[in-house]
Amino acid sequence: MGSWEEESASHPRVLFDGKIYRMWYMGMDYDYKRGLGLAMSKDGVHWTKYEGNPVLGPGEEGEWDDYGPEVPAIIYDKKECLFKMWYMGANEPYASIGSGYAWSKDGIHWTKYEHNPVLKIGEEGEWDQYYAALETVVYDGRIYRGWYTGFQDDSWYAHIGYCWSKDGIHWHKYKENPVLAPVPGTWNEAGIWVSSVVHKDGLYYMFYDGGDYAGSNSIAYATSKDGKNWEPYEDNPIFFASDSGFDDFWVLTPWVKYMRHEWKMWYTAINQDWVQSMGYASSREHPYIHQRQIARVNHHCIESIEPNPCSDYATIRIKMEQPGMVSMNILRTDGSLVQQLVNRKYEAGTHEIHFNASALHNGVYLCNLKLNDYKETKMMVKN
CATH class of the missing domain: 2.115.10.20 (Glycosyl hydrolase domain; family 43)
Known part of the structure; x- marks a missing residue:
């Protein structure tokens, strides 16, 4: 237990x-x-x-x-x-x-x-x-x-x-x-x-x-x-x-x-x-708790999720500068798995992954990408 x-x-x-x-x-x-x-x-x-x-x-x-x-x-x-x-x-x-x-x-x-x-x-x-x-x-x-x-x-x-x-x-x-x-x-x-x-x-x-x-x-x-x-x-x-x-x-x-x-x-x-x-x-700087903004430079990334929010279908566009194994999962906000979209090797370039969201309840979900050792997560809203 x-x-x-x-x-x-x-x-x-x-x-x-x-x-x-x-x-x-x-x-x-x-x-x-x-x-x-x-x-x-x-x-x-x-x-x-x-x-x-x-x-x-x-x-x-x-x-x-x-x-x-x-x-x-x-x-x-x-x-x-x-x-x-x-x-x-x-x-x-x-x-x-x-x-x-x-x-x-x-x-x-x-x-x-x-x-x-x-x-x-x-x-x-x-x-x-x-x-x-x-x-x-x-x-x-x-x-x-x-x-x-x-x-x-x-x-x-x-x-x-x-x-x-x-x-x-x-x-x-x-x-x-x-x-x-x-x-x-x-x-x-x-x-x-x-x-x-x-x-x-x-x-x-x-x-x-x-x-x-x-x-x-x-x-x-x-x-x-x-x-x-x-x-x-x-x-x-x-x-x-x-x-x-x-x-x-x-x-x-x-x-x-x-x-x-x-x-x-x-x-x-x-x-x-x-x-x-x-x-x-x-x-001690009243009331600024923090003042830095991080600008990430990603060689592999989720370029877009369209439309977002979505009602039925969404397209996830990824850009890769090198070939590699791609795992793309839809998660709930507690991190639990809703659906695995892909788990396969892709060549370098821009790729589109199509997702049918019609069966999901309305709410907030996470689009989680794993590409070799790189990880990235973006939010997706179903309404």
Whole structure:
């Protein structure tokens, strides 16, 4: 029997009490069951996992979260001496029916609210009718302010909404939602996902990630005076995938804290083999976490996927400067195989691979190319 996190470990959420860093993160097994684990650190970089993980697991079969909790928002309420968590619940491998609430005295033993979920998906026709994940909460001692990722259908075209609550249980969605949306033709045209909001010196700083249809995913930030009206930073994105290593494909789910005169960020990293892990970055340059952009030079590459998004058929065009063995696979976003398109030798030149996508459910997929020792992945959307 495999580990509860054998498929992935991602979505870090970190709190610091002045002595110890605590990280709660999401793990998933090969049956797509999710759980939340705990790790602890003295420096925020070197972590020790709690031996009793996961600390929060799936609900009983038939319950709203029987595939498990995901993407938690965590705060510590000093007045009540409680850790408070809001988490997305799933009852199918790729579906959500809102966000639930749980609390704990020690961050290990959690009690789920018996009337979960506390933030439900929208009504039919609303922008968040398919998905509502409350991913970050700011509490000022009177009002809980939350920001959540939502989308209308299984195309995963995500926007960001705002909500508030007096008790952390009964939430009110802002009538003018969504408060931040993707921009067609830009780095975030395929959707944006909120991860963390920091309130500092009278401003809210939102850190979020977004992707384009070419397959890139990067991290950005925006500012707001009221938490509702947001101004994205003009030079977004601020943090990119590396040119090699553990985060050379996607960077996402930024969890940012400002402490000890420094911005600290923990994030999910995905490499070209779709191995998910977690990374750390920091900056004293307010609020730039990272300012470099990697320009890759590929001798063998996926030139295009057309059309993208597609409804029935798509053509994948590859360019090779040398002959070699080509393996082309369509993957789900968790890295599992949907279909192998080709596995054969090609001569140097430009080649077209035709793909019938009509049997796929609407959503986001990955087009994964392996050419000799070279690997490349691009995103494809079915609608």
